[in-house]
Amino acid sequence: MKKNLILGIETSCDETAAAVVAAGKTVLSSIIASQIPIHEKYGGVVPEIASRHHLEMVNEVIAEALLQANCSFADLSAIAVTHGPGLVGALLVGVNTAKTLAYALKKPILAVNHIFSHIAANFLVHEVRFPAVCLVVSGGHTSLFYLTSRSEAALLGATRDDAAGEAFDKVARVLGLGYPGGPAIEKAAEAGDAGAFTFPRAFAGQDDNYEFSFSGLKSAVINTLHNLKQKGQTYRTADVAASFQQAVVDILVEKTCLAAEAKQVKTVLLAGGVAANGALRQQLEQALAAAGRTLLYPPLELCTDNAAMVAAAGWDLYLQQKFAGLDLNAVPVLDNLWQVK
Amino acid sequence: MTTMKIMGIDTATLVCSVAVVSAEKTLAEYTQQVKKTHSERLLPLIDTLLRDIGLQPQDLSGIAVAGGPGSFTGLRIGMVTAKALGQALAIPLCSVSTLAALAAQHPLFPGVICPILDARREQVYNALFAAGTPMTRLTADRALPVAELVAELKKQTKPVLFVGDAVPVYRPLLSEVLAERACFMPPESAICRAASVARLGLAQFRAGEGQSWRDLRPSYIRRSEAEVNYQQAQSKGGGSCAGLD
Ligand SMILES: [Zn+2]
Numbered sequence A: 001m002k003k004n005l006i007l008g009i010e011t012s013c014d015e016t017a018a019a020v021v022a023a024g025k026t027v028l029s030s031i032i033a034s035q036i037p038i039h040e041k042y043g044g045v046v047p048e049i050a051s052r053h054h055l056e057m058v059n060e061v062i063a064e065a066l067l068q069a070n071c072s073f074a075d076l077s078a079i080a081v082t083h084g085p086g087l088v089g090a091l092l093v094g095v096n097t098a099k100t101l102a103y104a105l106k107k108p109i110l111a112v113n114h115i116f117s118h119i120a121a122n123f124l125v126h127e128v129r130f131p132a133v134c135l136v137v138s139g140g141h142t143s144l145f146y147l148t149s150r151s152e153a154a155l156l157g158a159t160r161d162d163a164a165g166e167a168f169d170k171v172a173r174v175l176g177l178g179y180p181g182g183p184a185i186e187k188a189a190e191a192g193d194a195g196a197f198t199f200p201r202a203f204a205g206q207d208d209n210y211e212f213s214f215s216g217l218k219s220a221v222i223n224t225l226h227n228l229k230q231k232g233q234t235y236r237t238a239d240v241a242a243s244f245q246q247a248v249v250d251i252l253v254e255k256t257c258l259a260a261e262a263k264q265v266k267t268v269l270l271a272g273g274v275a276a277n278g279a280l281r282q283q284l285e286q287a288l289a290a291a292g293r294t295l296l297y298p299p300l301e302l303c304t305d306n307a308a309m310v311a312a313a314g315w316d317l318y319l320q321q322k323f324a325g326l327d328l329n330a331v332p333v334l335d336n337l338w339q340v341k
Numbered sequence B: 001m002t003t004m005k006i007m008g009i010d011t012a013t014l015v016c017s018v019a020v021v022s023a024e025k026t027l028a029e030y031t032q033q034v035k036k037t038h039s040e041r042l043l044p045l046i047d048t049l050l051r052d053i054g055l056q057p058q059d060l061s062g063i064a065v066a067g068g069p070g071s072f073t074g075l076r077i078g079m080v081t082a083k084a085l086g087q088a089l090a091i092p093l094c095s096v097s098t099l100a101a102l103a104a105q106h107p108l109f110p111g112v113i114c115p116i117l118d119a120r121r122e123q124v125y126n127a128l129f130a131a132g133t134p135m136t137r138l139t140a141d142r143a144l145p146v147a148e149l150v151a152e153l154k155k156q157t158k159p160v161l162f163v164g165d166a167v168p169v170y171r172p173l174l175s176e177v178l179a180e181r182a183c184f185m186p187p188e189s190a191i192c193r194a195a196s197v198a199r200l201g202l203a204q205f206r207a208g209e210g211q212s213w214r215d216l217r218p219s220y221i222r223r224s225e226a227e228v229n230y231q232q233a234q235s236k237g238g239g240s241c242a243g244l245d
Helices: A036-042 A045-070 A088-105 A114-125 A164-174 A181-189 A215-230 A237-263 A278-288 A308-319 B038-052 B072-088 B098-103 B146-154 B166-181 B195-205 B225-235
Strands: A005-010 A013-023 A024-033 A078-082 A109-113 A133-135 A144-148 A153-159 A267-271 A294-296 B006-012 B014-021 B027-033 B060-066 B093-096 B112-118 B123-126 B142-145 B160-164 B181-186
Touching: A005 A045, A005 A088, A005 A294, A005 B006, A013 A045, A013 A308, A024 A045, A036 A045, A036 B225, A045 A088, A045 B072, A045 B225, A078 A114, A078 A308, A088 A109, A088 A133, A088 B038, A088 B072, A109 A114, A109 A308, A114 A133, A114 A267, A114 A308, A133 A237, A144 A237, A144 B166, A153 A237, A164 A181, A164 A215, A164 A237, A164 B225, A181 A237, A215 A237, A267 A278, A278 A294, A308 B093, B006 B038, B006 B166, B006 B181, B006 B195, B014 B195, B027 B038, B027 B195, B038 B072, B038 B195, B060 B072, B072 B093, B093 B195, B098 B112, B098 B123, B112 B142, B112 B146, B112 B166, B112 B181, B123 B146, B142 B146, B146 B166, B160 B166
Parallel strands: A005 A078, A078 A109, A133 A267, A267 A294, B006 B060, B060 B093, B112 B160, B160 B181
Antiparallel strands: A005 A013, A013 A024, A133 A144, A144 A153, B006 B014, B014 B027, B112 B123, B123 B142
C-alpha cells in the first residue's frame, strides 16, 4: 500500500476537480473540468446549471485523478472535500460524493474550508516560514490572514461587500469584455492608461483597518461610463480597465503591506483566483521587497479552484485526526476556518 | 450464487427513504420525514440500516435510486450517493422513476394510479399507470399544470388513485372535480418508499438493465430556470441575459 495519499475533491463553484496529493506536498494528479464555457453565455455562474454539471463530472474526474496518480481507492489514506463556503447546491455534490466514497471504502473524511485551501496551495510549492500574512483574493473572497503555522490562521480583515474578483467580473460585464472578468480586464488594461480615471479606494490611509469594500468602486465605474455616454463623450475601454484595475491593486497592496508591517512578518502569501493577476503580483512584490519582505504565490494553475489545494489543506486535518462525520453537510457561508463537525 | 440484495434510495421529495430488498422479502426499510436535509440524513441512515441487518456495503449486489422527477437538489443527493457507492464498490446501479415507484405500491387498485409530486408554480410531476404486476404505464413522466391533468382525468370514467406529496395541496380540488372517483390513501401509503424503488430496481437488474456509475443520470424533466429564460430571451430577439442568476 502506498502511504499518505489524500484524494481531494472540489465542487464549490464552477470547476469540478479531483486530485491526489502525497503527504500534503507532492501533487500526483490534479484534474479540473471547467464549466466556464457553459456559464459564459449567462455572464456568470448559474447555480442550478453548475450543480447539474458537477453531478455529471465528479466521478469521472475522480477516476481520472486516481488513474493519473497511478493508484487505487485502496491506496488512499483519507478523502478531503470542500464543504464551504461556496454555492450550496454545488458543494452538496462534492460533499456527498466524498463522504459516500469514504464510507464505502472505510476511510476518514476531511472537511476543508475553501478559503483555507486557497492558502494551502502555497504549501504545495513553497517551504513557508511562519509567521506569515496571507492575502486571499478570488471571485468569492477578499481576506487578510495572519498565519502562525500550516493550520493556524487568524482573520485580520475581509471585504464588507463584493469580493475583488466579483468587482472584476461586474466591471468586465459593463465594459463588454466577457466572462470571467479577471483575465479579460487584465488583458484590456495592458494597452490602457491607469491614470486616465480616478476611481475610489475604500478605507485607504486608515491604519489598523484591514477591511475592504469594492461595491463603491464598481458603482463609480458604472456612473463614470454613464456620465460619459450622457455627454456623448467617447472613452477608451483600455483606459477604464487599467484605471479600475489600478484602484483594486492599490488598495490590496496598501492593506497587505500594512498588515505585514503590523505583524512584522518576513513572508507574505498571495492566494486565490485573483492572485493570477500579473499587475497585482508585480506591484505587491515590489512594495514588499522595498520593506525587505518576500512575496510567495502559487503557479497559475493552483491559484484558480483546484483539488490539489483541497488535498493539501486536508493533510493537516488528517495529521490532527480532525475527521468529519457521515452527517457532514455543505455550508454556504463558513466564517470559521477550522469548523469541522 | 447468493441471493441478490438490492439497496433502494429515494430522496426525490422531503421523504428520505432507504431499503434493502431481496427477491423474497424486504430486509429493512427506514423512512424519515423530518426537518433535516437529505445531505445530513441519508448516509447515516444507510449506515444504520446496513448495521441493523448485519450487512457491509460490499454485500450489496446493486443500488436502485429514485432518479426523478422530484426536487432538483433532493434528486442529486440520492444520485451522487448511489454513484459514489457504485464507483467505490464496483456494483451496478439503476435509476427508477420516482412516479413509477409511488404507483407500484398499489398493484391491486382497480383503476388509474395517478402519482402527483409538487412541481411548484401550479404544476405537478405526474405519470398515469394501470394497476397490475407488472403495472402498465399509460403516459411518460411529465410536468404539467394541475388544471391540465384534471381536464385529462375528467375525460375517462375509471376511479383514480392519487398518491404523492402534492395530494395534500390539491385534494380539495381533485375531490370536487372527480367526486367519488377520486381515491386517496392514508399518508404512509402515499409517500415515496425506498423498498418500492429497490423492488423495481431488482426487476431492471434481472432484465440486464443495470448501469455503471458512468452512465447513471437523473431525469429532471425540467430544464433549469436560467436555461428557459435564456432561450425565451433569444427567441424574442433579445440577446441580453443580465440579472438572470
Ligand atoms: Zn475559490
